[in-house]
Amino acid sequence: MSAIxxxxxxxxIWRDPLLASVIAGGLCGFLGVYVVLxxxxxxxxxxxxxxxxxxxxxxxxxxxxxxxxxxxxVQLAVAIxxxxxxALVLGALQARRRLPAEAGVGIAYVxxxALVVLGANRLxxxxxxxxxxxxxxxxxxxxxxxxxxAVVALVCVAVHAVFAKELIFxxxxxxxxxxxxxxxxxxNGLLYFTIGLAIPAAARALGALPVFAFLTIPASAxxxxxxxxxxxxxxxxALGLLAAAGGYALSWIWQLPTGATMVAxxxxxxxxxxxxxEGRG
Amino acid sequence: MVTDAGTPSPRSExxxxxxxxxxxxxxxATIGYDSPLLEGVDLAIPADDFLAVVGPNGGGKTTILRTLxxxxxxxxxxxxQSAPVRTGYVPQRDHxxxxxxxxxxxxxxxxxxxxxxVGRRPGSGDRAEVERALARVGIAxxxxxxxxTLSGGxxxxxxIARALAASPELLALDEPTNGMDPxxxxxxxxxxxxxxxxxxLAVVMVSHRLEAVANYARRLAFADKDKGLWRVxxxxxxxxxxxxxxxxxxxxxxxxxxxxxxxxxxxxxERA
Numbered sequence: 001m002s003a004i005x006x007x008x009x010x011x012x013i014w015r016d017p018l019l020a021s022v023i024a025g026g027l028c029g030f031l032g033v034y035v036v037l038x039x040x041x042x043x044x045x046x047x048x049x050x051x052x053x054x055x056x057x058x059x060x061x062x063x064x065x066x067x068x069x070x071x072x073x074v075q076l077a078v079a080i081x082x083x084x085x086x087a088l089v090l091g092a093l094q095a096r097r098r099l100p101a102e103a104g105v106g107i108a109y110v111x112x113x114a115l116v117v118l119g120a121n122r123l124x125x126x127x128x129x130x131x132x133x134x135x136x137x138x139x140x141x142x143x144x145x146x147x148x149x150a151v152v153a154l155v156c157v158a159v160h161a162v163f164a165k166e167l168i169f170x171x172x173x174x175x176x177x178x179x180x181x182x183x184x185x186x187x188n189g190l191l192y193f194t195i196g197l198a199i200p201a202a203a204r205a206l207g208a209l210p211v212f213a214f215l216t217i218p219a220s221a222x223x224x225x226x227x228x229x230x231x232x233x234x235x236x237x238a239l240g241l242l243a244a245a246g247g248y249a250l251s252w253i254w255q256l257p258t259g260a261t262m263v264a265x266x267x268x269x270x271x272x273x274x275x276x277x278e279g280r281g
Numbered sequence: 282m283v284t285d286a287g288t289p290s291p292r293s294e295x296x297x298x299x300x301x302x303x304x305x306x307x308x309x310a311t312i313g314y315d316s317p318l319l320e321g322v323d324l325a326i327p328a329d330d331f332l333a334v335v336g337p338n339g340g341g342k343t344t345i346l347r348t349l350x351x352x353x354x355x356x357x358x359x360x361x362q363s364a365p366v367r368t369g370y371v372p373q374r375d376h377x378x379x380x381x382x383x384x385x386x387x388x389x390x391x392x393x394x395x396x397x398x399v400g401r402r403p404g405s406g407d408r409a410e411v412e413r414a415l416a417r418v419g420i421a422x423x424x425x426x427x428x429x430t431l432s433g434g435x436x437x438x439x440x441i442a443r444a445l446a447a448s449p450e451l452l453a454l455d456e457p458t459n460g461m462d463p464x465x466x467x468x469x470x471x472x473x474x475x476x477x478x479x480x481x482l483a484v485v486m487v488s489h490r491l492e493a494v495a496n497y498a499r500r501l502a503f504a505d506k507d508k509g510l511w512r513v514x515x516x517x518x519x520x521x522x523x524x525x526x527x528x529x530x531x532x533x534x535x536x537x538x539x540x541x542x543x544x545x546x547x548x549x550x551e552r553a
Contacts (some may be wrong), residue, residue, distance in 0.1 A: 162400050178352045178371035180395045
């Protein structure tokens with residue numbers, strides 16, 4: 001039996017993880033357009049780190065309370081609280097400009113990263129799970145996580161469909177938007193809220209590293225070849241979805257680490273646009 | 282000294298006398314972010330005004346504009362606005378990120394957004410306004426060009442068209458000719474003058490180049506936070522050696538050549 005037919009025969013095993021990967025990849029690909037165009041790539045890295053910190057805090061609390069059974073919903077909820085709170089704080093810091101925006105993001109990233117290491121060091125039972133959560137090894141994703149991810153994706157899609165023009169305007173030219181009466185703080189907050197919501201849900205399915213990658217690479221690849229914003233959003237979503245699905249399938253067939261395969265495949269998508277741009281000079 | 286010479290001083294005529302009939306006004310305003318930059322700013326913008334606020338970079342001009350538009354609250358004093366004012370705003374060109382994959386028409390359409398309300402999408406009427414606005418600044422043929430591929434002058438026209446797409450009563454511009462070559466600067470100022478002459482539009486612009494605005498504005502304001510200077514009045518009153526030396530801290534000559542005014546600081550041979 002070939003590797004491909006073996007893969008197809010194991011549909012019941014990979015159906016839910018693949019579905020979760022596809023939703024997470026598409027969602028991160030879409031939101032990544034804002035992340036890249038607003039030059040806030042490291043905001044997504046910091047939020048991913050904060051989301052992981054939330055997860056560790058939940059695991060530490062479970063161990064401290066001697067809770068034997070893992071409460072995935074509680075862990076995810078805590079991760080979402082950390083990520084959304086971080087998103088809103090970083091968004092507010094960008095608006096205030098008391099410090100260069102990058103400084104706040106950098107501080108959040110390294111401090112959260114350090115706390116993740118310290119927290120992981122104190123974990124006794126769940127340390128092995130954490131490695132998969134951080135670096136991505138989405139072999140097994142329970143159906144409940146798929147449902148949570150789908151709900152998060154629906155919320156994000158609804159917000160971005162209804163408020164597209166406000167989010168685009170305040171992101172593209174905040175100064176003019178403010179002069180015309182838009183509350184840029186509110187709209188930035190809403191945008192960061194959706195990003196902060198998506199990151200922990202996607203990270204649970206894909207792992208933190210692939211989420212950071214999917215918030216950056218598909219949008220960058222799409223921006224290299226598209227001339228209209230609508231096309232950029234569509235292509236970035238499609239590339240995120242394709243990299244997640246393709247990476248998952250290839251990692252299964254070639255027995256490779258899932259998250260890393262997804263990221264490497266997404267990286268390949270940048271090449272055509274980069275070569276095309278280079279050719280045009 | 283801080284007075285609005287273009288309108289009666291609130292100190293001599295208390296209340297909103299200077300702002301009666303004005304679209305927007307500041308009365309005794311202290312402007313700044315966390316700490317005061319300028320105090321006692323009086324300024325009223327009548328419906329047919331063409332005001333240029335001039336001063337050195339970092340002198341508080343943009344802060345005055347932002348306070349006037351209501352983006353920034355005055356730290357003291359009052360900002361007066363009797364009715365909603367349809368405003369078009371043109372930011373400094375390099376403050377707008379040209380990397381976004383947007384066409385000229387996409388950017389211009391954003392000028393219509395405040396009129397649509399939250400969550401509502403633009404319709405055919407809005408697109409017709411966009412075409413009209415692009416035609417008014419002479420770039421109707423660029424509607425489907427990518428904003429990122431435009432020259433500096435074309436981008437500036439696009440931003441002016443976006444402001445016009447709002448069918449504004451007030452057009453506010455922040456350093457609209459910054460970084461432009463002389464030909465593009467002249468072209469941009471002629472567009473603004475012509476738009477103002479068509480009527481129904483007040484223009485308030487900020488510029489650090491007095492010479493760029495001296496031939497177009499009806500009123501001038503000088504702002505310099507380091508000198509505590511805020512003075513505003515009709516062009517003829519402001520282009521006097523006394524008023525100009527208060528702004529530049531040295532003797533300044535204004536010459537008219539071929540129907541155009543040129544401003545020369547004395548002793549240096551450089552134009553202001």
